[in-house]
Amino acid sequence: MKLTIPELSLVVLIGPSGCGKSTFAAKHFRATEVISSDHCRALVADDENDMGATPAAFRILHSIARERLRSGRIAVVDATSVQPESRKPLVALAAKQDCLPVAIVFDLPEELCVARNRGRANRNLPAGVIRRQRDQMKRSMNGLQGEGFRFVYVLDSVEAVDSAVIERQPLSLNRDLGVLGLESEPVEPAP
Numbered sequence: 115m116k117l118t119i120p121e122l123s124l125v126v127l128i129g130p131s132g133c134g135k136s137t138f139a140a141k142h143f144r145a146t147e148v149i150s151s152d153h154c155r156a157l158v159a160d161d162e163n164d165m166g167a168t169p170a171a172f173r174i175l176h177s178i179a180r181e182r183l184r185s186g187r188i189a190v191v192d193a194t195s196v197q198p199e200s201r202k203p204l205v206a207l208a209a210k211q212d213c214l215p216v217a218i219v220f221d222l223p224e225e226l227c228v229a230r231n232r233g234r235a236n237r238n239l240p241a242g243v244i245r246r247q248r249d250q251m252k253r254s255m256n257g258l259q260g261e262g263f264r265f266v267y268v269l270d271s272v273e274a275v276d277s278a279v280i281e282r283q284p285l286s287l288n289r290d291l292g293v294l295g296l297e298s299e300p301v302e303p304a305p
Contacts, residue, residue, distance in 0.1 A: 115274055117267045119216050120283045124179060124208040125190040126201060126263070129220030130247035131239050132231035134275055135192050138220070142280045143190045149178045151193035162236070176207060183211035186285070196251040198261055205262040217263040219255060221270040224248050 119125060125143075127135040139148045152162035154171035161167070172193075179189040195201050201217075208215040227248065228241045258266045269275045 115277060116279050116281050118281045118283055120214050121188060121285045122186055122213045123188055123216050124183060124204060124213060125216045126195050126204050127192050127218050128195045128251060130194060130227050130244045132227035132244060133220035133222045135220055138275060139190055139192050147188050148190045148192050149175050151175055176203060180207055183213055194247055196247045198254050201261055214264040215262055216265040217258045219268045221268050
């Protein structure tokens with residue numbers, strides 16, 4: 115599956131813990147493009163599992179995303195983002211920076227996510243947490259375009275995830291999508 119992503123965009127990876135968001139991000143994006151909520155938690159509390167650090171971690175995540183977009187660089191958010199409330203500030207951030215929000219949804223079987231999570235050395239969430247995350251994602255998936263996501267891609271199998279190809283759309287083409295890109299034509303001064 116080809117996923118076309120504007121070069122200047124905010125990409126939000128959506129899915130429960132253990133679905134492979136971080137692995138996907140590492141495969142398809144530069145490390146500097148990916149902003150992980152786990153990493154931001156570790157920056158705050160020296161522990162990516164310290165949920166008490168989550169509010170501060172997301173302030174950092176949003177700040178980094180904003181600065182990347184201001185600099186004309188893609189920002190990829192690696193967090194569960196399974197609830198509309200968690201995505202709303204990201205969509206607003208993209209709009210404020212005149213770029214397109216892109217959703218990549220990992221709709222994989224619960225059993226797979228639970229099994230992968232068990233294999234993690236640094237974290238082992240209860241199966242009920244993963245079930246709840248997946249249920250929240252499933253309830254809100256059909257509303258992603260209504261939330262403001264311009265592109266929505268749903269990867270619904272391991273094969274779809276493994277065969278996904280990211281195609282970056284050059285900034286000059288963003289004008290065709292109604293976005294003022296960095297390569298936009300100069301504005302003539304008023305007489």
